[in-house]
Amino acid sequence: MAGSSNWTKRVAAAALVSSALGGSLAFCSPSNGGHPEASEWQGTERCAGVARAGKNDCSTSAHSCSGQASADNVAGEWISVPKGLCEKIAGGRVI
DSSP states (O other): OHHHHHHHHHHHHHHHHHHHHHHHGGGSOGGGTTOOOGGGGTTEEEEESOOOTTOOOSOBTTBSSTTOOOSTTOTTOEEEEETTSGGGSTTOEEO
16 A cells, blocks of 8 residues: 555654644744844744644744634645755745
């Protein structure tokens, strides 16, 4: 079953993204205006289209900071993930 192997990889990638969300939200703090320092983002990339409602990282044109996504999988909402992971997630695109 070649298809089930691909499905397993997608589930594993989604689990990794979900577990990474808790730590990545700390990048956007009021003390720095909601924008992370460059050193905090090394080794990561912005992955759009995969954030859950209320679990996005930082601002977009629709709002000012993290945790304000109003729906799941909105194209402009993004999360920070390890480099190379976004392209493995269904619906994810690097911005």
